[in-house]
Amino acid sequence: MAGAVLRAGAWLEVAGISGVAVVVGGCGAAFPAAATALLPICFALLAAAAAFTLDEPASLVVDVTPTGPARRTAIRAVALLAPLAVGALVLLAAALRGLALPWAAAGLALAGNVLLGFAAACVARTRTGEPGAAAGAAVVLVLMVPGLVPQVARWVRTFPAPGAGGPSPDHVWWTVLAVCAVAIAISAGGRRLPRWRARGAIPRLPGAVRP
Amino acid sequence: MTATLAFGRPVLVPLAAREARRLVLNPVFLFAVVTAWTTWTGGGSATPEIDNVNGYPAVFLGGFGMMATYWLTRSMRASEPVAGVTPTTRPTRTAALCWVAIVPFFCGVLTLFGFLHPYPVGDAVYGPFSPSARLAVLVGQIVIPSLGGPLLGVALGRWVRFPGAAFVLFLVIFGWVELVTILTLSHQDSAPVAVLRLFSPFAFFTVQADSGAVTAWRGSPWFFIGWQLALCTIAVLVALLRGAEGRVRSRIIRALAIAGVGAVILLVLAGTGGFTYAVTA
Numbered sequence: 001m002a003g004a005v006l007r008a009g010a011w012l013e014v015a016g017i018s019g020v021a022v023v024v025g026g027c028g029a030a031f032p033a034a035a036t037a038l039l040p041i042c043f044a045l046l047a048a049a050a051a052f053t054l055d056e057p058a059s060l061v062v063d064v065t066p067t068g069p070a071r072r073t074a075i076r077a078v079a080l081l082a083p084l085a086v087g088a089l090v091l092l093a094a095a096l097r098g099l100a101l102p103w104a105a106a107g108l109a110l111a112g113n114v115l116l117g118f119a120a121a122c123v124a125r126t127r128t129g130e131p132g133a134a135a136g137a138a139v140v141l142v143l144m145v146p147g148l149v150p151q152v153a154r155w156v157r158t159f160p161a162p163g164a165g166g167p168s169p170d171h172v173w174w175t176v177l178a179v180c181a182v183a184i185a186i187s188a189g190g191r192r193l194p195r196w197r198a199r200g201a202i203p204r205l206p207g208a209v210r211p
Numbered sequence: 212m213t214a215t216l217a218f219g220r221p222v223l224v225p226l227a228a229r230e231a232r233r234l235v236l237n238p239v240f241l242f243a244v245v246t247a248w249t250t251w252t253g254g255g256s257a258t259p260e261i262d263n264v265n266g267y268p269a270v271f272l273g274g275f276g277m278m279a280t281y282w283l284t285r286s287m288r289a290s291e292p293v294a295g296v297t298p299t300t301r302p303t304r305t306a307a308l309c310w311v312a313i314v315p316f317f318c319g320v321l322t323l324f325g326f327l328h329p330y331p332v333g334d335a336v337y338g339p340f341s342p343s344a345r346l347a348v349l350v351g352q353i354v355i356p357s358l359g360g361p362l363l364g365v366a367l368g369r370w371v372r373f374p375g376a377a378f379v380l381f382l383v384i385f386g387w388v389e390l391v392t393i394l395t396l397s398h399q400d401s402a403p404v405a406v407l408r409l410f411s412p413f414a415f416f417t418v419q420a421d422s423g424a425v426t427a428w429r430g431s432p433w434f435f436i437g438w439q440l441a442l443c444t445i446a447v448l449v450a451l452l453r454g455a456e457g458r459v460r461s462r463i464i465r466a467l468a469i470a471g472v473g474a475v476i477l478l479v480l481a482g483t484g485g486f487t488y489a490v491t492a
Contacts, residue, residue, distance in 0.1 A: 027390055031393065033397065034394075037389040037393065045382055052375070136375045137278065141275075144382075151249070
């Protein structure tokens with residue numbers, strides 16, 4: 001059963017975005033001067049890839065099968081190994097090129113990015129069968145804002161660039177990890193059928209008064 | 212008949228107005244406009260060189276505008292079976308979507324005027340560029356990306372089925388601009404690196420030197436605007452090509468070839484024109 005659930009995953013999207021992330025991260029490793037600019041972009045792409053792991057085109061059928069959402073989510077979580085492996089590969093390449101990064105903090109940022117994408121997908125999956133595009137876009141926007149908006153960058157840093165001032169990103173990522181764990185647990189454990197479906201099941205006549 | 216329906220004003224104007232209303236109400240676009248206006252204000256005399264601030268309108272109005280128009284275009288896919296049988300052809304609907312780019316373009320123009328207040332053309336933050344070149348730098352970095360980004364979003368929405376294409380492309384372009392800018396820092400006088408830097412919908416032209424003065428990189432801001440406009444033309448033509456048939460299709464393909472050749476020429480001129488080496492002033 002696990003194999004069937006995994007086979008139905010949006011592997012093309014996950015692999016495609018992870019592939020783009022490899023190229024961007026590879027450029028960051030190849031040009032060390034650009035690493036602190038390109039690695040956060042690579043991680044944001046990996047977060048977007050993680051957001052596609054829960055896409056289920058046949059959700060109308062799958063959601064009413066006896067396999068619960070917690071089990072389906074757990075099986076699909078295996079797909080997170082792809083973006084995590086890609087991120088680890090990029091960090092390894094950067095280390096081999098002699099980049100001086102705080103590796104533990106970079107690893108934490110990678111895990112936080114991927115888990116944030118997955119958590120967003122989990123939350124959105126309770127409303128739609130294919131949350132990848134919306135969750136991925138939202139996660140990318142959220143992750144890019146600290147790098148784009150100086151007013152936010154003063155308070156939040158998402159990548160442990162050496163020599164950069166401001167608050168440590170570790171606090172941000174530990175908090176994100178905790179919030180994501182709670183969000184995933186709630187979404188996967190207690191999800192209900194999407195509200196729009198429950199409303200749509202009983203068509204109302206024009207002019208009818210809602211009870 | 213087809214041509215009249217395809218680009219006829221009576222059909223196009225109401226469609227464009229409707230799409231423009233949808234864009235203006237799009238939360239991503241609203242966020243982009245607000246953020247574009249709030250990020251660069253307040254720098255004033257604290258800004259050492261203009262490229263520290265003028266990338267923001269391009270990122271938000273152009274980049275986020277691209278995502279907004281991409282979703283605007285894609286949102287019509289669900290109604291395609293119904294809309295596809297109406298007398299209004301797909302190129303007409305695409306043209307209406309392309310006209311929507313007027314809205315972010317107008318926002319870009321307003322941003323430019325807003326920019327000129329704290330950073331007048333005579334200011335030292337522009338470095339050694341002439342007054343006309345300074346204006347060209349601003350137009351190329353603020354106004355044209357605000358037009359081109361949304362047009363690229365429409366073309367992408369018409370051709371690419373992958374729902375996350377817009378944000379992936381945004382990140383790729385963002386990363387490319389970062390990479391070639393950092394490459395330029397170490398190869399300031401190199402012509403190939405200058406062409407690489409300008410081979411992008413957005414490019415930086417200045418950097419703060421170690422002495423505190425502003426260094427202008429090689430390249431012509433005016434020809435860069437030409438290259439950007441050629442990219443805009445290509446985006447419109449590529450978007451219109453989807454669903455075009457018969458003579459309209461062959462005309463679009465011919466125009467696409469001409470625009471492509473023009474773009475290459477303008478890119479070479481942008482890379483080899485202007486300053487032929489980095490100048491600090």
